[in-house]
Amino acid sequence: MQGKIPATVITGFLGAGKTTMIRNLLENADGRKIALIINEFGDLGVDGEVLKGCGIDTCSEDDIVELNNGCICCTVADDFIPTMTKLLERENRPDHIVIETSGLALPQPLVAAFNWPGIKTAVTVDGVVTVVDAAAVSEGRFADDHDRLEAQRSADEALDHESPLEELFEDQIRAADMVVLNKADLIDAARLENVRSNVAGQSDRALKIIHATHGRLPVDVLLGLKSATEDQIALRKSHHEMEHESGEEHDHDHDEFESFVAVAGSVSDPAGFVAGLKEVIAGHDVLRLKGFCDVPGKPMRLVVQAVGQRIETYFDRPWRDGEERTTRLVVIGLHDIDQATIAGAIAAAAG
Template identity: 45%
Template structure:
C-alpha cells in the first residue's frame, strides 16, 4: 500500500455560485488523475449529483461518485461525512484525488476539523479549499451585513450579520483560492468591486481569479498543497467554540410540477417568485409536452436558466423543483399555487 496521503479539494460557495459547473470541468480535465467525488445538497432531490454523474468516465466512474442529500455535511460529520470518505478511500483502485462539493449553505471549517481526526489524518490531506463566489451577487451587496438593523436592543457593537453574510464570510475565511463566477454578467467594474469586498472579508491574503462557465486550468485548483487541516487557526469561523450548529435560518421545499406547455412561461413564474418571495435558489427537472428530454431549471435569485439535458428514460415524467429560501420568506402554499 502507498503511504502517500490522498489529496482532497473542498469546493465551497453559496447556493448557485457555480460549484457543480467547476466540478464537471475538473472531471473532464483530470490531468491524469483518477478522481472520486462527494457531492452534498440541501434538499431531497439530487439535481447536482445527477449533473455530475453525467460526466462519469474512466477517470471518475459512477462508482466513484457519492451523493448526500437533505442536509449539510458540516452538520453530520461523524454520522455521514466520515463514513462516506472511508468508503471512497476503500475503492479499488484508490482515487488519486477526491473532490468534495459542499452544499451552498455548508460551513467548511467542520470538514477541515474532521480531516484532523486520527483515522483520517494519516491517510488524507486537504490540498486546498476553493470558494466559488458569484461576482455579480457579491458586487451587488447580496452578502453584505445589514448595517441598518443592529442586534437585539440596538446595543453598541451589536452584530449586524445576516444569515447570508455569515455563511459567505465563513466560506471566504476558510478558502485558499476564490474563483469569481458569472464574471461576464458582473463586467469589469463588478469583478473589481467583488474582489475588493472579498479581500476586505478575508482574514489573510487570498488569490482571486475570475472564471467563465467553470473553466480554469485544473493545475491552479488541484495541487495547491495547503494542508489546510493543519492550518485551522488561520481560518476563523462565526461558530468557533460551539459544539454544534444548524441552519435554522434556511429551509427547503419540494414542489411537484405538472407537465408544461411553455418553458419560457414557467421560467417567468420562477423569476417572479424570486422577486416577490425572496427565493434564493430553485433547481430541478420538469416535463414538457411532446419532449422526450427533461427540462433542467436552474435559478439563482431572479436569474433563471433552462435547458433540456437528457431523456427521462424509465423514470416517471414527474417534475420536481427544489426551492431554498430563508425560513421567514418560504411560503410553500404560495409556491405551489403559483407554479401549479
C-alpha cells in the same frame, strides 16, 4: 504528503456555480480518476444527478456519493467519516477526491475532520476553493457593507447583529486557500475589482483570488494547490468558533432556511415557465430553485437552475427507461416560506 490522496473542498454560497465548475473540471480531468462527495441542502439530489449525467469515463456514477441527511458540517461523524472510510477501502482508490459542500455549510468543521485517525494518514486537503457569485456580491446581496449596515441599525433598534448570510459569506472566504469570482462576465471590470477588494477584506491572509466565467478554469488551477489545509484550519476560525471561545451562546443551525420539493406537470412552454418562475421568486423571496422538468416531445430532461432572477435552462440527458417523467424542483428560501402557495404557483406556471 507522499502517498496521500489529495482532496479538494469546494464551497460557496447557494447558486455560486459550484456544480457547473465541478462538471467542467470532470470534463477536463486529463485522465485523473476523481471521486465526488456531494452534500446538498434539500431532498432532491439535483447536483448529483446533473454530474451523473455527464457521461465522463474517469468519474462514473459509482464514484459519486451523495449526502442528503443534512449539512455536512453538522454531520461529520455520522456521514462524512464513514463515506471517506468506504472510499479508502476500495480496491481502486481515486486519484483525487472532490467534495462539494452545500451552500449553507461551514468549511471549518469539515476540513478539521481530515485530522481524524485513519483519515489523516491517507488523505490530505489539497485546498479549499470558495466560489463566489461575483454578480450577486456586486449587487450587495451577500457583501459586508458596513456603512449600509450601520444605517440600518440606526433606523431599526432591533438590528443589533450581522445577518447569518453575511457571517456565512465571511466564514467560507476565511477558510479558503483560493477564491473563484464566478460569473465575472455579468459585471464590468470596475465592479469586478470592487468585488475582489471586498473578498480580500474578509481574510487576514493574502488570498489567491481568480475570476471565471461559467466556472471554466484549467484543471491545474483548481487541483494541485498542495495546501495541506487540515494543518492550518485551526487558525481560520468561523464566527461560531470565535463566539464559542468567547463564551457567547451561539448555535450553528439552519433554522433561518427552509427547503422543499415542488412537483408539477409537464412543461409545454419552457420560456413561459421561466417567466412564471421569475414571478414566484420575486413574490416569495426564494433564494434558489433547481431541478428537472419534463417537456413533452423532448427525449431529454430539462435542467432548471435559478439564483434570484437569473434562470438557466438546458437539456442534459435522455430520460431513462422506467424513469418517471415529471417536473420536480427544490425550492430554498428563508424560514417560514409559504410552501403550499409557492408549490401551487410553480404548478400553475408549468401549465
